[in-house]
Amino acid sequence: MIIRVVSLAFLLGVILDCAGAESADRPNILFCIADDWGWPDASAYGNGSVKTPTFDRLASEGVLFDNAFVAATSCTPSRNCILTGQWVWRLGEGANQRSTLHPQFPVFPLLLRDAGYHVGHWRKAWGPGKWADLGRTENPAGPEFSGFEEFLRRRPDGAPFCFWLGASDPHRPYEWQSGAAGGIDISKIELPADLPGHEIIRHDVADYYLEVQRFDADLAAALEQLAAIGELDNTMVVVTGDHGMPFPRHKCQLYDSGARVPLVIRWGSSVLGGRRVTDFVSLTDLAPTFLEAAGIAVPDQMTGRSLGTILESKESGRVGPSRNHTFVGRERHAQDQESPQTGGYPMRAIRTDEYLYIRNFEPNRWPAGSPDAEKAFCGLDHASCDLGPSKSFFVEHRDDPKYRRYYDLAFAKRPAEELYDLRSDPHQLTNVAGNSQYAEVQTRLSAQLMTELRRTADPRVVGGGQAFDTYPFRR
Ligand SMILES: [Ca+2]
Helix, strand or coil, X not given: CCECCCCHHHHHHHHHHCCCCCCCCCCEEEEEEECCCCCCCCHHHCXXXXXXXXXXXHHHHCEEEEEXXXXXXXHHHHHHHHXXXXXXXXXXXXXXXXECCCCCCCCHHHHHHHCCCEEEEECCCCCCECCCCCCCCCXXXXXXXXXXXXXXXXXXXXXXXXXXXXXXXXXXXXXXCHHHHCCCCHHHCCCCCCCCCCHHHHHHHHHHHHHHHHHHHHHHHHHHHHHHCCCCCCEEEEEEECCCCCCCCCCCCCCHHHHECCEEEECHHHCCCCEEEXXXXXXXXXXXXXXXXXXCCCECCCCCCCCHHHHHCCCCECCCCCCCEEEEEECCCCCCCECCCCCCXXXXXEEECCEEEEEECCCCCCXXXXXXXXXXXXXXXXXXXXXXXXXXXXHHCCCCCCCHHHHHHHHCCCCCEEEEECCCCCCCCCCCCCCHHHHHHHHHHHHHHHHHHHHCCCHHHHCCCCHHHHCCCCC
């Protein structure tokens, strides 16, 4: 095993900043992850319709990330990427939804456990799927507890801990009009540009916001528990989501609406708070960050890069000039293509400050699944878009000229290449791939993406990519 060089200054900071503690002390880690929570749906990011006081407090006391992206835009693969610190295309079956994770991939909770950490999770952590199917003997997120309180109660004396605080919020289904009933004014919601401003959509978004607020309340309770045991400042608190909101053209897609997520990191006096950084961060960077903070060697197969340099900096804005892009991928979500094709919709993307470039490897397939439920392998239309009032509205109004464009943006087939100029098109609605004005940019970004995919052995590029389409669907 080849070991990365650990940032000595970062580790030194850990040791020196644990005032009154012995130098052998290592930080606790509290990893909080909402289910289907996209950027910018927290008040700290300027969304005035959702109230997230706890997330905002963490932002004022820690580092708020403006350019955090998941590595995959579906539950299981996104979580596999977080756990392994690797790009999704490296994870075999683990690149698919309702899959498994081969034991050859080391995961940060168990590496921490092997180094003496007390580890565990609560509610949604790994999944959905069957983690044991290829021989893994333990849940990759560590054992399950009934809550943070039980986890802390069963902590061995003096052991540092790593706790995965999961949630099923704001995953669907929602209680219809619960958002409005909970005080969210639907008329004031600033909708993403790819969602029509109909009352049904507004209520659906408000219901999603209400669940985001419930997750925020869970965060508040966890911080109170940390404070009560006197360990708030020796705990790295990380809060994020596993991909974008469960709406048409959001979750499962590689636009920002699917791939960009909230992220905040607070770590007592070890990290200068009140900073907002624009560095591009992948959630695959968290595993090496946690391992480095704990003084544990980062396995060479992890493609993520520790955020230690950003955390130990005193700067806001772009801290590391090389952090000016990231990559995202997707394989199968549902078995949603036309029978007998059981594959998904393979995509890879590179996101920079100015552009989003997407490569669609199978443009003859449907990006959110077949529109014909009878033909789709799973018997559902657009099966890679979650059922709910917004999806129903899109489908029911597909022939209405007023709404047809929304339907097409979410569900129609796409060309093999997409390019969006974020300077004039921040919502990524107009594909300029093939436009001669952008030829140079398209060539450059395509080459940069393919170089990274080859470097990290993506089967869709180096061979064997069809395997993603035939792995079993593990319920
Ligand atoms: Ca999810």
